[in-house]
Amino acid sequence: MPLLDLTASAADITRAICDIPSVSGDEAALADAVVAALSEYDHLEIIRDGDTIVARTSLGRDRRVIIAGHLDTVPINNNLPSELREIDGESVIWGRGTVDMKAGVAVQLKLAVDLVAPMVDITWIWYDHEEVDSSLNGLGRLAGNQPDLMAGDFAILGEPTAGEIEGGCNGTLRAVVRTHGVRAHSARAWVGENAIHAAAPVLARLSEYRPKEVTVEGLAYREGLNAVRIGGGVAGNVIPDLCEVEVNYRYAPDKSPEQAVAHIRNVFAGFEIEIVDLSAGARPGLDAELAQEFLAATGARPKPKYGWTDVARFSALGVPAVNYGPGDPSLAHHDQERVPVAQIETVEAGLRAWLS
């Protein structure tokens, strides 16, 4: 098993955990390494649920903060092992997971072992399966198996925010839009019906769609509607009888999941639609007392979070939650994913200042 040295800098820990690949479903090696590294520290109680790890202080403080991050990444695309690069005079760590979200996890791991006596009790959570279907999400599984471990007064998720504080999140919906046809030999196409040709209006509606920007509690949420998968075809000489277009709708937190479904049914009116994934967004939640203290201590500027994040799970449990982590979220899942070393240090300093 690779050894993790949590006394190293957060930047070095970032590289070390990026170089243990952990594409969703394959987090065990990284989770093992994290548990092994943490087990040397007596001030933390460690609980493991699958590849989700909980580490808690029990100092009898009157408030408890949850600080969480996911261990998994989207698939690697020729962008590992990590590299330390100099771009426009700035040191960056390049590679899959640097932004989403191993730099954030590295800061958390370092502070978890450093902060022996924080001003609040802390529950650290590192979890699996964030980048895939929400039914597999490790935090969701933990909420079902051991909900007491997720109790607290405030939660911070280390998703990339470029060192700003991002409130709430967009909701997300995935749907499969299907067209049907009739198979026939492609030499006599006129006796069949081509299901791929029938999907032409689906792609036309997607390419013509103009996403909205919606203001919620003073923060402007940008929406999006995209095809994420398309498939169809039987053989090179057969008119295809089925075409499937999977779309992902990211919707502002002014809408309920039901309203999001209604919108998609409207956009693709006339087509067969199956909703395959649906998660509510979260309102910003920056009016909570600990959120206000946290904003003041870090001096960071509140912004909207575009991506769906697990703040919505805390929000649903009644725990106000924000996103705060290093990395430009525009580079999440990008082939050129990379995080400035300075941002890792800023986020580490911000959290340390507030928690000490």
Next chain:
Amino acid sequence: MPLLDLTASAADITRAICDIPSVSGDEAALADAVVAALSEYDHLEIIRDGDTIVARTSLGRDRRVIIAGHLDTVPINNNLPSELREIDGESVIWGRGTVDMKAGVAVQLKLAVDLVAPMVDITWIWYDHEEVDSSLNGLGRLAGNQPDLMAGDFAILGEPTAGEIEGGCNGTLRAVVRTHGVRAHSARAWVGENAIHAAAPVLARLSEYRPKEVTVEGLAYREGLNAVRIGGGVAGNVIPDLCEVEVNYRYAPDKSPEQAVAHIRNVFAGFEIEIVDLSAGARPGLDAELAQEFLAATGARPKPKYGWTDVARFSALGVPAVNYGPGDPSLAHHDQERVPVAQIETVEAGLRAWLS
């Protein structure tokens, strides 16, 4: 190994060989059964090349006719085992392969063992891999390995023609049309570029395309342009960076393969195009002496062949060739593929009358 009784009726042989599945690449069991059944007859010399079987008479006749059919089928789609059905008062054999082209093969197998002293020497050929990429085609392989086995004065391919005589064939081209984009997290789609959305004009051009009808040597050839496969997508939350649309163009025999390629490059101008399969068509060839005798003996009406068939391979070797077989070609590859028993009997009688 299943036993084939070639003294049964052609209809019964049709059912027997349909019930030995032989999707392209999986023809060995059927080829084994055919070789075993033929090996009991002394008037035939048997040669095997992979799953292609050649059976020849050597009677010293001054003319030789080649009669050929393929053993493979497109994938099964809940349409095996075969069934004998009564539809609108007509007996039909229903199931995968009945039309394309095991009824034709059954007639050939029966006549191969019955016609001990035909009026011409006959080379019977049953071959593999007709329904897939032309580079795998068993007849093409035989032409390369043992071209002397394909020498002759006239060739008849048992492809389905509903008992008519179909001259020549359309050419066929397959191409992959590709669109590219830039991956990004689907929550921030605006920093990526969606390759599936970029394929909207490709599907629009396909669905708006109006195929031509072209008259060649008095026969009207109907063309077609169809998507046969589409694929794209990385994960449910990633903007896809690649989309591929595979198209199949069936073109009249007035065009060369080069002209067909130029047409496709014109239709999809502005897109990346890769030609993945290209086969010339064949002109009707009904002016050959044996073709005229055959037309007269059967009394059948000459028509154009829409689908590409291996008559083009004989045509390229200088052997005039026509298609003649039972089964409505509109039902080839169809889920409701079925052949009338009466048509099997008509084709058997036509060939027997001419060859005896």
